[in-house]
Amino acid sequence: SAVISQKPSRDICQRGTSLTIQCQVDSQVTMMFWYRQQPGQSLTLIATANQGSEATYESGFVIDKFPISRPNLTFSTLTVSNMSPEDSSIYLCSVARSSEETQYFGPGTRLLVL
Amino acid sequence: QKEVEQNSGPLSVPEGAIASLNCTYSDRGSQSFFWYRQYSGKSPELIMSIYSNGDKEDGRFTAQLNKASQYVSLLIRDSQPSDSATYLCAVMLDNYGQNFVFGPGTRLSVLP
Numbered sequence: 001s002a003v004i005s006q007k008p009s010r011d012i013c014q015r016g017t018s019l020t021i022q023c024q025v026d027s028q029v030t031m032m033f034w035y036r037q038q039p040g041q042s043l044t045l046i047a048t049a050n051q052g053s054e055a056t057y058e059s060g061f062v063i064d065k066f067p068i069s070r071p072n073l074t075f076s077t078l079t080v081s082n083m084s085p086e087d088s089s090i091y092l093c094s095v096a097r098s099s100e101e102t103q104y105f106g107p108g109t110r111l112l113v114l
Numbered sequence: 115q116k117e118v119e120q121n122s123g124p125l126s127v128p129e130g131a132i133a134s135l136n137c138t139y140s141d142r143g144s145q146s147f148f149w150y151r152q153y154s155g156k157s158p159e160l161i162m163s164i165y166s167n168g169d170k171e172d173g174r175f176t177a178q179l180n181k182a183s184q185y186v187s188l189l190i191r192d193s194q195p196s197d198s199a200t201y202l203c204a205v206m207l208d209n210y211g212q213n214f215v216f217g218p219g220t221r222l223s224v225l226p
Contacts (some may be wrong), residue, residue: 039191041218042219044215045213092157102144103148103160104160104202105157105158105159106157107157
């Protein structure tokens with residue numbers, strides 16, 4: 001497994017602003033992912049954070065709205081830009097190693113946009 | 115469209131009974147399957163993984179996989195109130211890196 005932390009754990013933001021969420025892992029991992037979980041819904045993959053290159057975004061998600069960085073093998077950030085109330089959700093970071101197929105999830109960031 | 119479906123909930127079972135959670139997937143090439151448990155307000159926690167046809171048991175949990183029917187299930191024996199949570203089925207798609215597709219989840223309530 002892996003010990004994963006996310007900051008902030010929750011935030012309340014105003015419409016039109018941006019929030020950067022950090023994900024830190026206690027050891028090097030191959031893959032890092034960002035998911036969104038809207039109230040009462042399942043998980044939707046936003047993008048795969050690639051170390052040293054641009055993230056790979058899923059259909060419906062774009063870099064201008066959700067810029068992602070991954071400067072090394074233990075850290076990634078997701079920014080939610082120009083927020084609207086529809087962005088209110090839980091944002092989850094997950095990690096995986098090439099030696100195992102399992103993904104492990106961080107505690108999540110609860111975002112409320114007013 | 116790569117889809118993962120789960121039986122609609124909520125599912126209520128009495129304490130001590132067997133809870134049966136079902137999942138079907140559309141991509142026949144899928145090779146790896148996972149069950150996550152998510153308590154309200156918490157992040158998903160892996161409880162079972164299964165890769166081969168048949169049954170895999172871990173304590174009170176048994177995962178069952180039938181690739182021909184594109185079906186995976188999770189049985190929880192001797193259900194406890196602490197098992198009350200949402201159970202998410204996740205499928206790793208063939209040739210999709212390590213990306214998962216998650217089902218919508220089934221909420222389980224175990225009644226004392």
